[in-house]
Amino acid sequence: MSEVYLIISIFVATFLVLGIVVILRVRKRNEQVKSEKPGYNADFKNDWYDGVSKQINGLKTALIAKDYKKFRLNLLLCLAQRVAGSSSECGQCMLFQQDITALVRDMGNLIQVDDRKERKAYFKSINKILGHLQKSHKLVTEGYYVGICMALGSGIGVALGSVMDSIGSGVPIGVGIGVAIGAALDAKAKRDGRVICTRETTASGSVPGAGHLLR
C-alpha cells in the first residue's frame, strides 16, 4: 500500500510542478504581449455602442449601487461591446443590438415596477446573449476555467483519495491541481481577449486591459 502511495505522490508532485511552470510561462508571455496587443475587440466602439454605454452610465449615476448590481448593468455593458464588435459579421449579434437597445430603454420601468414576469424576461434576454457569445464566439466569463477545473479536480481527488485510502487528502490535492490548471487557462483566455467582463472593466466601467489587478 505504501508503494502505491509513493507512486501517486510522485505523480501528483510532477503535475503540480508542471502546473506552476505553465502558470509562470503564461504570466511571462502575458506581460510581454500586453503592451503590444490591446486584445480582441477590447476597445471596440461604434455609434450604437456609444449611445448604449452613455445610457447605461447615466443609469449608473441615477440608480443606487444595489440596483445597478442586481440588474447586472456592468455585464450588459460588456455584452453590448462584444455584440457591437461582432455585429458586422454575425447576424445574430446584429439582432441582439436591437434587444439591448430595448432592454436599456425599458430599464427605468423595470426597476420601478416590481413585475416578476418582466424581470424574469429581462434576465432571460441577458443570458441568451451571454450564451450566444460563449457558444458562437468562444468567449468566457472571468474565472470560468478555474470553476470547471476545480470541479473536475475535486472529482479526480476523490478517486485519488480512495486509491490512497484517504479521501480527505485526495480532494485538496485534486482541487489544487484543478485551480492551477484553471488559472493558467483563464490567464490564456484573458491574453487572447476572450474574457467578456474582466475585473478592470467591472471596477472602473472602462479601461479594458489595464491589467493591474492581475499581478
Ligand SMILES: [Zn+2]
Ligand atoms: Zn454573434
